[in-house]
Amino acid sequence: MHCIAFGEAGMIEVWREIAVAAPLACLVAVLADAFALPRGRMSLPLRSPGGTVVLVLAAMLVYALALILTGAPVVSGVVVAALFGAFALISNIKRRVLGEPLVFTDFALIGAVFQQPQFYLTALRPVQVVVLAGGVAGLFIILAALSNLDLAARLAGLGLGLIAGGGIAAALRHIDFSASNDVPDPDHDVMRHGLVPCLLAHWYAWRHTADPEPCQLPPIAGASRQLVVIVQCESFTDPAVLLGDPVLLLPGLEAARRGAFQHGRLMVSGFGAYTMRTEFGVLFGRGEDMLGTRRFDPFLTARGEASHALPNRLDRSVWTSWFVHPHDMRFYGRDRLMPEAGFDRLVGEDAFDPPAPGEGRYVTDAAVADRIINLAEQDSAGASLIYAVTIENHGPWPPGDADAAHSAAPYLKLLGRSDAMLARLMDALPGIGRPTILCFFGDHRPSIPGASEPGTERHTPYVLIRYSADGTPMPGSAAECDLTPAELHHAILDAICLGRAE
Structure with a gap:
């Protein structure tokens, strides 16, 4: 680890690196999400404008969080590329095995993966398990080796994060995703808007779904000793x-x-x-x-x-x-x-x-x-x-x-x-x-x-x-x-x- 001096020159240098790394990270995120199944007829179809906006904002938010964590603009771009690529890969594997892309509630089962790994890892080929495990381990090694103590980069990450987070919140409130349908269809929504935008849009709709009214029907006695x-x-x-x-x-x-x-x-x-x-x-x-x-x-x-x-x-x-x-x-x-x-x-x-x-x-x-x-x-x-x-x-x-x-x-x-x-x-x-x-x-x-x-x-x-x-x-x-x-x-x-x- 190394420390970069905090000052006007340091801040300018950080923003120069960010100006290159952040757009490239967003571009890679868009390309990775385009490979998430199902896709349209084109090999790299553009998703809906609203979905693309949410996707870029989500990539910026991840970039900002990585920048706050590592202080390294280039490394933060690698984190974005690896994470969005992993989402597309995992979603495609899941869709091949279970007929459905990744949905936001799957993240609630992360703890269960460690409790009952045989339920999940057996769905993957050995090479896929090795690639995923190696990718996660490699990412942590990179983060540990290339992180620094640069305060300027972290302040820049904080600013980017606030802007991206606010933009996602506004977009999810105003963009017309189909998550409000009676029976939301992940395949349709991913093909139209993209994987990560659908994860966020479905989660947002879920958060705003109210419990039904309590059942008011009289209790049922049934037959004697039934x-x-x-x-x-x-x-x-x-x-x-x-x-x-x-x-x-x-x-x-x-x-x-x-x-x-x-x-x-x-x-x-x-x-x-x-x-x-x-x-x-x-x-x-x-x-x-x-x-x-x-x-x-x-x-x-x-x-x-x-x-x-x-x-x-x-x-x-x-x-x-x-x-x-x-x-x-x-x-x-x-x-x-x-x-x-x-x-x-x-x-x-x-x-x-x-x-x-x-x-x-x-x-x-x-x-x-x-x-x-x-x-x-x-x-x-x-x-x-x-x-x-x-x-x-x-x-x-x-x-x-x-x-x-x-x-x-x-x-x-x-x-x-x-x-x-x-x-x-x-x-x-x-x-x-x-x-x-x-x-x-x-x-x-x-x-x-x-x-x-x-x-x-x-x-x-x-x-x-x-x-x-x-x-x-x-x-x-x-x-x-x-x-x-x-x-x-x-x-x-x-x-x-x-x-x-x-």
Whole structure:
């Protein structure tokens, strides 16, 4: 490190360096953002004028912050180039794997990346992990080696930062981004305005989204000693539909469809991830058309919507509610959110034995089925709601081969265990002697290169089965009925009310 004298000559020299480095940094930022997918028909399309203004201001703000930190105008330009290039690279990788560019709520998961790295790093190729890790390490080394104690540069950075920050705030207030649409579309918005402008515009709209009015509907009592079991199954889908091969029909799923009160396709929005979007819809009954930019990660604001949650919609003087998930409940903040949503008891990973050798990385679906049946069999004078989230069928899955069925073989093996869980619940729950509703659905399709990749078709199956107290399946409609996760929430409530009326 070295110190540059603070004075008029020093200030002039600093501004000369800034006058060269800052515009170049902004130009590199614009070029890097132009490579963020999706792009227009041109190889380097210009984004909207408003998006370009926000992008340049954002680059200037980053440049100013780096200048305050390092005191080095040229190094600060390198920081801007590296950061905006990394945003475009990460967004493109994510879009290839999950079918969606980077969204602002992804930054809320940075802590989870360190808590559960296997959830995220397995989506990258080894060379990509090395490049990203090396880039971050190299950037810190450069910053440490080339920083100085120049006060003039830091004062200049402070001035630039105030101007750029004020300009971004004004632009976000007055430029017409499409973030205010009922269902914001990241692909459309990135192609039109650019990646970084959309991250900022969506975040700005999110900050100004108000909580809904508290639910004023009367609580639901349901039938005497009614049992409701809802299973949100990790990466569960119909392999016959996914791979286009009727031979792959799942026997448990087919039996459930034949005996279902209602079944069909669950029209989930996520692919390969974003469990919380489906989970929020089913638990809170609020569709993505109501959420605006909250739809990207509705759990971040779900505490303000807790009165709409399924357990809170039930008469809590009659119902006891369990939330079962054999994983760290701090993930997505479930440990704090679920009690506010009305769950009386949480059953987390500490309630399960670790997977035995050969059982895989996660607690098995068979163990979750055991726990559900145990809770359902407990003597209870009241009604019971059990909401379970499985995890055994979580990836990673190996890269694809030319043969899609071979590529998906590890996934299909785990999918068979999830189907066996469904069959076991269908066998055990009718014999408990309580009027029962069983709802089973997949949270999203898997992302398996070569076999299951992002596309327009993202639906998963759901089944809603009703049993009388003597275990007899209660008939419903034989026709398929497509539902969103929020509509499934209301279908479950309707089924509970039917039990009360019968």
